[in-house]
Amino acid sequence: MTGIWPRRGLIGGLALTLAVTGLAVVTTGSVALASPHNETPPIVQLGWTDSATPRKAYDAGDRANLPLGTWQDDTGKSHTSRVYATFDLSSFEGKKIYGGTMFIQEYSAADCGKRAMEIWRTRAVDSTPTWRRAPQPLTKVAESGDVQFCPAHLTFDVGAALRDAAAKKQRRVTFEIRVPEQYESDASYGRHIYWSRGVNLTVQYNSPPKIDNTHLYNGGFACTQLRPYPKIGGFAHRLQAVGTDADPADEFGLTTEYAIWPRGDAAARTVFTRDGGRSGRVNGVTLPEGTLVDGVTYGWQARVGDGAEVSAWSKKCFFTYDATRPSTPTVTSANYPPSGSAAWAPVGEPAVFTFSGNGDRDVAGFEYSWNDLGATGCSEGGAVGQLVCRDPFSYPNRVRADVPGGSATIILSPNGSGPQRLTVRAVDLAGNVSPTTEYQVRVPSSTPEVLVESGEPEWGQEVRLKFVPADGITGVQHYEVILDSGQPETRQAAADGTAEFSFVATNPGGHRLTVRSHSGNGFVSEDGRWFTYFDPWPGVRSDIYLPGQPTGGVGVEGTFTFSPPPGWTDTVAYRYVFGFDPEAVYTEVAAGVDGRATITWTPTVSGFTELIVYAVRANGTVSEYSNWYSFAVAATS
Template identity: 35%
Template structure:
């Protein structure tokens, strides 16, 4: 499947062609003699006036669109203005078809030549004429166009540094060579890392406008150096040949290879950073990647912390970088890092995890965890103890949906509360701590039974 990038915008009125020249009866004299049409186009391609170098268009299967701008500048002539077209095969000029349609001053007005009048591989000549009532201009110089509805074969694709179907060390752009596979009219190639290749806009020069997806052929071949999408594992490039009429290969070539991991290494200054503590992460490039092309920077994404986001870090001359890091993810924190080399290569992602249990410890001699104690109306004491530094308070509630209450922590970070169960049965206390920085830590659920 191929997706369209867009089409050339132009004013084209509905075709009103007939197969015989139609000239209207005069109603009034024309204000000025009409002149020869300009802006001649066939299939969105500029008119070729050299019979030895016709324009090639792939229009025969659905008709050939030809168009011109009438040679008239008087808006008053709009209701009397038309364009005549005549077309014939160069090999047999006697087989002439003539079409006519209304026109508007200054606007391109086209007609569609019926498919029955066209043959694949045949060269045609056509002309346009401006008509204002019974007054007609000279015919334009002939335009020459060859119908080409034959698709080129699937191209041949090879790589000098990433053998097909093999695993190779990443880091160096892939050098591809595209071949026309014996076709003599291939003028370029289209390529991409996704199977849906784009369709160039009508009348555009994709080799100039979109060099990331198109390359001109030189003698039927072309070479490109491409950086594959970031990641590790299999990669496939899709390549289609394009002939001079713009026909793509019926089937694109597929070239697959595998890329080994080029992920950097992430090393914390402290083997197991404590929650809330500042640390430094050292980012080190993959050695083979660094040798292929120096790493110039890193993309760093943090997930699970208080200040999640993505940032870029510039690499030092040796390819390494040092990243200040504060572990503040209450349920753990993940750091994802990929490197970028001077040649544009983006590595696959290295992942480093920091984890600490930030739930408070709950103790009660009166109502032991997962045990039974006390009784209805019998008060009990519950003590909360921190597992991380800087705790200033605890927020708790008994059973789910109960009213939350907050108690300040002592200097050592602990707090104690008294609670009296109204009835016997199973209960739970939910409690979380808050630090001096305002961080709400993970919740602990403490289960117990009341006798």
């Protein structure tokens, strides 16, 4: 049975029940115990002895009821029998045994008016003994007299014997079932025990829960006893601990208690509880507002209960609560004038910024970012479900001050052009942050230019690009390139600051590219972006007849090359016609092994003309979309 501790406390002598969801509940009353678990251990030996055959042991067999006391066989010969049952207790190692009940089902009785039965614990045996070599009796465990029914279903309390065996780490316990000595020779007290379910044992037990001293957390940080005690800010009210319980029934029924007190004032110890914990996972409390006082050092510890047992208290943990925000920092720059001066930042030169804590010793460092600053991040993603917070200065864009309340200088490239805003705030050791300071500047454009060197990009063909630094950007050493959503690549720059980049267009939907230049002085340009997409129909290119201004002329032969629609790898032919005519008959031309085809055409008239082209697959299907290639034939010169 899974135990749940009641959340009850005493206020002014009155019992108070608090209903709180997801938060801690203060408890001052004692913990109520739930019922332990019940389990039937395996029986490893069951049988009887016979005084008439003192050297022979009789194991319980199929459909053979077990004789008890004095009885006569079919020839009238008298026998006296005792029953022995041995149970395996090894599964209860490490568990606490509360009690045990033996169940005996009679099959028949010589005289229902006479009944007497005793349960003795003997030295443990591995197999059914004989009358002559009966195991030594240790203690009488229980006895039973008359009951209302006959044959009877009897129960005996054998808990003391089980507890003693567990205390002595004995894996087996043997019980002797007998008629008391004064009646044992009287056949009217004889019985037979039912073979099917005649002897059974139920053990009442519980696995004591344990508190895991390696998983104690507060404010997202691991427990510590080392001085100086850590300062913890915003999440200090979160206490978390891991309890474990070996009983499957208690996996989701643990209750964790947290005791917290101001260091040096144990009398002010307050206890909070949280129900519904899972074995092996944190079960935390959120301290009520007002529990922690700014600047005070606290000790705390935890313990866990399953409703029947409570663990020992964990080791003690200590921290200092810090709720005070540091003061707002100031920002200056050696080379980037503030926008109020009407001056622009220098072209291609990284900014040098100095942040100052202005002597406030609570300022341990600074956080900065172009535009806005995000919230300090903590997550519930720990290995056992705990809140995880990082060292305040392990985050990107944070820098420590040279001394408490001192300053820090950084070198930073802007991530855009035009009006730009640097946002800065101070950070203390507890992770508290100050109000923000904004530093406005005006930055010239630094976007590199992307030129296509291979003509209009085609799907399935190589695309060659050239990167050119923005005006005024000098000393470019390399470019950082990201194609689509891939990993960054580097291309070294030539002496003139340019670089080349090529790739095969494999995505039917097109490609996107981001590039930025890196100069020798540490300056990183803003991102340059380039993209291309592919129309979902076959491509058409001509050596003479180009879209736009009239070209060629009447009688001037030109070539037209067809290429597969994006994604087509099995193009075998093209169907085309010059001029739009619903009744026109299309001409089909076979494609080469590369899926392309070239035709020649000589115009007979000048003026606007359309070439309509479809692609054909190997299975005969025709492309859904056609290319309407429009151009103008120049007048004959």
